[in-house]
Amino acid sequence: MKLIRLTVENFRQYYGKQRLEFAKDGQKRITIIQGVNGVGKTSLFTAINWCLYAEGAYNIGELLSKEAISRADVGEKVQAVVELVFLHNGTRYSIRRTLQGTKQDGGTIATEISSDLTMMRTRPDGNAEPVPNPIGTINSILPSNVRTYFLFDGEKIDNFAKPEAAKEVKRAVFLVLKLEVLENAKKHLETAAQDYRRELKSVSSGALRDLIERDEAARAESDKASKRRDELLQEVESAKRKISDIGQRLLEQQNAQVLQQQRERVERDLKQRRSELDAIVSSIRDTTTGAYAVAAQSAITSALQVLDEKRERGEIPSSIRKQFVQDLLARMSCICGRDFENGSSEHKRLQALVESSMPSSLEDDVFATSAALHTCNERTEHLLLDLDAAMKRRTELVEIINNLEAELDDVGRQLKGSPLEEISRLEKQRQDFLADIESYNGEIYSLAAQLTELSKETTNLEAEITQARKKEARERLLSDKLDLAQHAADAIGKVYEAFANEIRLKIEAKTKEIFKKLVWKDSHFQDVQVSPEFNLEVIDRWGMPARPELSAGERQVLSLSFITAMSRISEDEAPLIMDTPFGRLSSKPRNNITEHLPDLADQLVLFVTDEELRDEARKNLEPRIGAEYRLEFNTQTSCTEIVEVTR
Amino acid sequence: MFKENFQNLFADFEPRIQTLINRVLKFEQENITYERIPRLKEQLDQIITEVAASKEAERARDADQSE
Numbered sequence: 001m002k003l004i005r006l007t008v009e010n011f012r013q014y015y016g017k018q019r020l021e022f023a024k025d026g027q028k029r030i031t032i033i034q035g036v037n038g039v040g041k042t043s044l045f046t047a048i049n050w051c052l053y054a055e056g057a058y059n060i061g062e063l064l065s066k067e068a069i070s071r072a073d074v075g076e077k078v079q080a081v082v083e084l085v086f087l088h089n090g091t092r093y094s095i096r097r098t099l100q101g102t103k104q105d106g107g108t109i110a111t112e113i114s115s116d117l118t119m120m121r122t123r124p125d126g127n128a129e130p131v132p133n134p135i136g137t138i139n140s141i142l143p144s145n146v147r148t149y150f151l152f153d154g155e156k157i158d159n160f161a162k163p164e165a166a167k168e169v170k171r172a173v174f175l176v177l178k179l180e181v182l183e184n185a186k187k188h189l190e191t192a193a194q195d196y197r198r199e200l201k202s203v204s205s206g207a208l209r210d211l212i213e214r215d216e217a218a219r220a221e222s223d224k225a226s227k228r229r230d231e232l233l234q235e236v237e238s239a240k241r242k243i244s245d246i247g248q249r250l251l252e253q254q255n256a257q258v259l260q261q262q263r264e265r266v267e268r269d270l271k272q273r274r275s276e277l278d279a280i281v282s283s284i285r286d287t288t289t290g291a292y293a294v295a296a297q298s299a300i301t302s303a304l305q306v307l308d309e310k311r312e313r314g315e316i317p318s319s320i321r322k323q324f325v326q327d328l329l330a331r332m333s334c335i336c337g338r339d340f341e342n343g344s345s346e347h348k349r350l351q352a353l354v355e356s357s358m359p360s361s362l363e364d365d366v367f368a369t370s371a372a373l374h375t376c377n378e379r380t381e382h383l384l385l386d387l388d389a390a391m392k393r394r395t396e397l398v399e400i401i402n403n404l405e406a407e408l409d410d411v412g413r414q415l416k417g418s419p420l421e422e423i424s425r426l427e428k429q430r431q432d433f434l435a436d437i438e439s440y441n442g443e444i445y446s447l448a449a450q451l452t453e454l455s456k457e458t459t460n461l462e463a464e465i466t467q468a469r470k471k472e473a474r475e476r477l478l479s480d481k482l483d484l485a486q487h488a489a490d491a492i493g494k495v496y497e498a499f500a501n502e503i504r505l506k507i508e509a510k511t512k513e514i515f516k517k518l519v520w521k522d523s524h525f526q527d528v529q530v531s532p533e534f535n536l537e538v539i540d541r542w543g544m545p546a547r548p549e550l551s552a553g554e555r556q557v558l559s560l561s562f563i564t565a566m567s568r569i570s571e572d573e574a575p576l577i578m579d580t581p582f583g584r585l586s587s588k589p590r591n592n593i594t595e596h597l598p599d600l601a602d603q604l605v606l607f608v609t610d611e612e613l614r615d616e617a618r619k620n621l622e623p624r625i626g627a628e629y630r631l632e633f634n635t636q637t638s639c640t641e642i643v644e645v646t647r
Numbered sequence: 648m649f650k651e652n653f654q655n656l657f658a659d660f661e662p663r664i665q666t667l668i669n670r671v672l673k674f675e676q677e678n679i680t681y682e683r684i685p686r687l688k689e690q691l692d693q694i695i696t697e698v699a700a701s702k703e704a705e706r707a708r709d710a711d712q713s714e
Contacts, residue, residue, distance in 0.1 A: 133677070135680075136677035136678070137677075139676065139677050139678070139679055139680055140673070140676050140677050143676065143679045143680060144679075144680040145679060145680055175679075178672075178676065180679065181672055181675045181676050181679060182672070184675045184679075185668070185671045185672050185675045188671070188675070188687065188691055189671060189691075191688075192688070192691050192692065192695060195688070477696070477699055477700075480699040480702055481692075481695045481696060481699045484663065484664065484667050484695055484698055484699055485667075485695055487660070487661075487664050488664050488667045488668050488671065491657055491660045491664055491668060492657075492668065495656045495657065499656055
């Protein structure tokens with residue numbers, strides 16, 4: 001990260017829009033922002049923090065320019081804006097953070113809840129585009145939690161050199177050198193691997209292999225049965241052909257001809273009768289499916305009887321419709337054409353009929369029910385008659401078939417018992433073939449049943465395999481994910497310790513190198529150590545730990561050495577921005593630091609008082625200063641103006 | 648150099664592991680300021696699934712070629 005420009009508008013004591021450009025030249029890399037105490041150095045320092053991380057200011061009173069608020073009308077919006085432009089890895093970024101408020105009666109300001117952040121980057125074609133994840137991008141460039149090691153108050157940086165600072169030193173190393181990132185990655189990958197392992201255990205069953213094996217076995221068995229059935233069907237066909245040949249040969253034998261002809265006739269007859277018997281059996285089956293009507297017949301008869309009795313008693317209407325009687329009464333005329341008078345006996349009888357009748361809808365229902373019951377009864381009677389006839393015919397046919405079969409047996413016996421050997425042999429062969437066919441057919445039937453079952457089984461297995469395949473794809477992906485997560489976590493674990501140790505030793509060497517340059521009593525201190533427990537220690541010329549005896553200035557130098565060492569080793573291209581860096585230093589260490597400081601960072605921004613930077617210290621930095629600003633306080637407005645110092 | 652070292656640390660591991668580690672480290676770096684990363688599980692699972700899916704695609708390609 002290399003800072004290019006900072007723009008502030010209505011931010012704290014900076015009224016209106018003000019801007020400063022940072023020095024970024026390799027040789028002239030220092031920007032000096034100079035001002036007396038209270039003029040607004042820390043406000044500018046805060047502006048950078050607030051723009052990047054929304055931190056450093058906690059209420060609106062601190063952020064919005066009081067001058068801007070006072071000049072606004074009631075109800076008018078006032079906006080504080082900080083814009084920071086910087087380069088990172090060759091890409092130019094611009095971050096703009098704004099906070100808006102509306103002026104209220106009495107001069108107070110009502111602000112919007114949060115500040116608004118936009119981040120743009122310049123594409124290679126020169127056009128700017130918004131950065132979709134600004135906070136994540138800023139954290140990738142200079143994480144919020146390491147910013148204090150790059151943007152710091154020079155008077156408060158001796159923390160690392162205090163005796164109890166091991167935890168802070170370790171944390172700094174972890175953050176700046178990204179060891180924390182490694183540690184978190186390892187921890188989170190291990191948790192993910194654990195989750196995958198648990199999930200895999202719950203879904204994995206090896207069921208697919210079992211199912212495939214079962215499917216293969218069923219299909220093999222089905223193939224075998226199918227082949228056997230085909231063989232048997234061929235055998236049957238062959239046996240039938242041979243029987244037909246034998247029949248032909250028997251016809252050619254004079255002594256067997258009559259019997260063979262009789263057999264063929266009986267066989268034709270038998271075939272016809274059997275076909276008829278099949279049809280009859282089928283018709284009986286159909287008829288008996290309507291047998292419930294037979295079972296209901298007695299109930300139907302009883303119901304009709306009850307209806308008839310009620311009709312006779314006049315409880316339900318006779319078959320004369322009420323409307324018909326009413327029409328006769330309206331015409332005052334009998335059905336035979338004779339007229340009658342009101343009050344006559346005919347009139348009274350017809351009146352009685354109308355009165356005893358029921359409502360027409362019920363009347364309709366009664367008629368319809370009676371008709372349906374009659375129809376049902378008639379049909380049942382027909383059905384019983386048909387069934388009876390079919391049963392009789394079936395019995396007849398069975399008897400006929402038995403007789404025909406007996407006749408065939410007799411023919412066979414006669415032929416087999418023929419004194420002529422050829423005839424007897426042919427008949428015996430024929431009977432053997434017939435027995436074979438019967439046996440084959442039995443086996444074919446059994447195989448067909450087996451094939452049906454196997455077909456059902458393979459259909460079911462196919463469905464189960466489809467399901468199991470889906471499950472297995474998930475299992476395989478889970479297994480891959482587990483493998484990846486665990487291996488990645490192991491890989492990080494494997495290199496972590498060695499890497500952390502290597503980093504510690506590098507920081508130790510670099511801190512020592514820088515400390516020896518910066519500290520004025522360099523001959524008094526022979527070594528700087530960072531222990532495996534991350535204690536930062538200084539060893540004096542006698543080989544004794546000297547940290548407890550360090551002066552405040554020396555502690556500041558040690559901390560600065562440590563921070564710049566981390567910055568050098570991390571090689572994160574980040575600027576060092578120091579607020580009041582030399583405030584606590586006397587001239588000798590200050591001169592020493594200013595001599596070497598420019599080489600410790602790629603870009604240096606120093607917020608200094610006029611007292612901090614003078615004489616030799618100023619002379620040391622002078623050749624490296626690329627930009628310089630003076631903060632001028634306006635006593636009329638209590639606002640500060642950023643004034644560029646011409647060099 | 649430090650960044651190269653950081654990646655070089657894993658140079659001996661198989662490419663997919665390196666890819667996954669680099670992506671997870673980038674993710675962790677982007678979220679370093681969170682004490683509890685929002686939707687950590689889902690986001691990490693998505694990264695791992697994407698890297699794993701590349702293997703699945705390779706497997707499918709190999710199967711196609713062998714056919």
